[in-house]
Amino acid sequence: MKRLFWTWDHSTNWIDNVPGSQEMGVANLYGKDPDWFMTDYETAIDWAAEHGIDAIGVVGLLRERHRGVDGARRICAYAREKGLRIYLIAGVYAYGGVFYEPYRKDDPHSLEVFLRDNPDCMALDKAGKPLYRQFKIPGGHKRDAQGCPSNPKLRQFVLDCVDWVFKAIPELGGVQMETGDVGTCQCERCRARRGGRPAGSISLEDMAGIYPAIGEIVRARSSDAWVICETYHHFLDDACAAFDPAKNPSKDLANLLSMPADTFFQWKCDRRLRGVKGQSWPKGSRVPASLARFRHIMRAHTGTQWWGGRDSFEPELIRRQCELSADAGLTAVSMFGETSPHRANAEFNYLALDYFATDPSRTMDGFVRDVMAPRLGGETAAGRYAELAVLKDEPRKIPAALDEIARIVAGISDYRALSRWFFLADYLGIRRWEAEQRAKERQGGSNDAKAIEDLI
Numbered sequence: 001m002k003r004l005f006w007t008w009d010h011s012t013n014w015i016d017n018v019p020g021s022q023e024m025g026v027a028n029l030y031g032k033d034p035d036w037f038m039t040d041y042e043t044a045i046d047w048a049a050e051h052g053i054d055a056i057g058v059v060g061l062l063r064e065r066h067r068g069v070d071g072a073r074r075i076c077a078y079a080r081e082k083g084l085r086i087y088l089i090a091g092v093y094a095y096g097g098v099f100y101e102p103y104r105k106d107d108p109h110s111l112e113v114f115l116r117d118n119p120d121c122m123a124l125d126k127a128g129k130p131l132y133r134q135f136k137i138p139g140g141h142k143r144d145a146q147g148c149p150s151n152p153k154l155r156q157f158v159l160d161c162v163d164w165v166f167k168a169i170p171e172l173g174g175v176q177m178e179t180g181d182v183g184t185c186q187c188e189r190c191r192a193r194r195g196g197r198p199a200g201s202i203s204l205e206d207m208a209g210i211y212p213a214i215g216e217i218v219r220a221r222s223s224d225a226w227v228i229c230e231t232y233h234h235f236l237d238d239a240c241a242a243f244d245p246a247k248n249p250s251k252d253l254a255n256l257l258s259m260p261a262d263t264f265f266q267w268k269c270d271r272r273l274r275g276v277k278g279q280s281w282p283k284g285s286r287v288p289a290s291l292a293r294f295r296h297i298m299r300a301h302t303g304t305q306w307w308g309g310r311d312s313f314e315p316e317l318i319r320r321q322c323e324l325s326a327d328a329g330l331t332a333v334s335m336f337g338e339t340s341p342h343r344a345n346a347e348f349n350y351l352a353l354d355y356f357a358t359d360p361s362r363t364m365d366g367f368v369r370d371v372m373a374p375r376l377g378g379e380t381a382a383g384r385y386a387e388l389a390v391l392k393d394e395p396r397k398i399p400a401a402l403d404e405i406a407r408i409v410a411g412i413s414d415y416r417a418l419s420r421w422f423f424l425a426d427y428l429g430i431r432r433w434e435a436e437q438r439a440k441e442r443q444g445g446s447n448d449a450k451a452i453e454d455l456i
């Protein structure tokens with residue numbers, strides 16, 4: 001299976017300790033000096049090229065803040081030189097469109113500018129008012145205008161933007177297009193086009209209405225670009241009935257199903273991988289029959305601010321993602337790639353993606369032996385790392401864990417292995433300290449050590 005990294009430009013930090021770095025968000029401003037965009041991504045590309053990663057997707061690839069087309073082209077070309085690809089992750093009717101954040105107030109490729117100048121193309125909410133998505137800190141800050149998928153003028157604008165970006169950046173490796181998961185247009189035309197089926201924050205009918213046309217334009221400009229259709233769903237979700245021609249005999253669906261077979265459909269598995277609210281992903285599951293002939297990507301937010309916390313140690317979840325994806329016959333697996341592998345837990349998560357995607361029948365014991373042991377001072381030590389790294393939510397066990405780490409590192413001389421152990425010690429030490437502060441607060445600020453220990 002292919003391996004992909006998914007990233008937002010504003011929170012991708014492959015070089016740490018840079019002023020303006022952000023650790024999370026959606027639709028944030030870019031906070032660093034512009035050249036850090038290129039440095040972060042070139043560093044990521046170098047590492048990816050050496051560790052089996054095939055592609056890196058970027059939301060916010062085009063911003064004047066980090067040199068617009070020139071900055072984007074530079075990292076796309078660099079990736080091609082290194083044998084992998086950068087692909088654009090772009091909202092179609094939301095998330096700012098192709099040119100995510102222009103300086104020019106009349107930029108011809110910005111969805112925001114277009115909707116400001118063409119208010120008749122705005123999506124409408126249930127009350128018939130223009131639809132905006134207000135992202136709120138810590139999940140972002142922008143107020144994004146959303147477009148109406150039934151408006152032919154907007155449709156032409158979207159297609160022109162896609163055509164322009166592949167012409168302006170011939171090294172671009174593909175596009176992950178997404179209609180939006182933050183609200184859908186409720187105008188009469190949109191409701192009729194969806195055949196009366198209700199649409200909440202996501203509409204598979206909206207996707208079917210535009211993805212084939214975008215795919216055609218991409219392929220006309222670039223013979224090898226990846227065409228990736230984001231679905232925002234797991235393929236087992238009930239909503240995927242909309243991909244069944246027997247249940248949804250629409251012309252749009254027929255167009256979607258007639259896309260070339262090398263088109264990717266992208267799914268996500270966080271809830272099913274963790275069994276949230278009884279959801280599951282049983283072995284032997286298959287993508288909807290109507291989509292079986294396409295290529296498929298399964299993505300997850302493992303080891304990020306969205307699930308489990310940034311830098312959480314999650315090779316076992318990644319192993320299961322790979323095992324179940326391979327079992328289902330999928331083509332690729334994707335994870336967030338925003339953090340530096342200097343953070344050892346992130347490094348092991350990334351290496352797990354490569355290890356288990358290469359052979360999904362491999363075991364965690366094999367990962368410890370083959371991948372972790374050479375990086376941590378031997379197999380016994382590596383086994384202990386895997387057991388200690390998951391103690392982040394068990395603060396009572398952390399003092400003993402730190403004591404053990406001190407004993408382990410006494411026998412290690414390689415500075416890179418030491419650095420990984422020191423990362424883990426710091427990672428756990430911070431969580432212990434934070435648990436102490438919360439306990440102290442709960443008992444009214446008292447420093448009574450026994451009472452704090454009881455509350456942790």
Ligand SMILES: [Zn+2]
Pocket residue numbers: 123124148149150151185186187188189190191
């Ligand atoms: Zn509409």
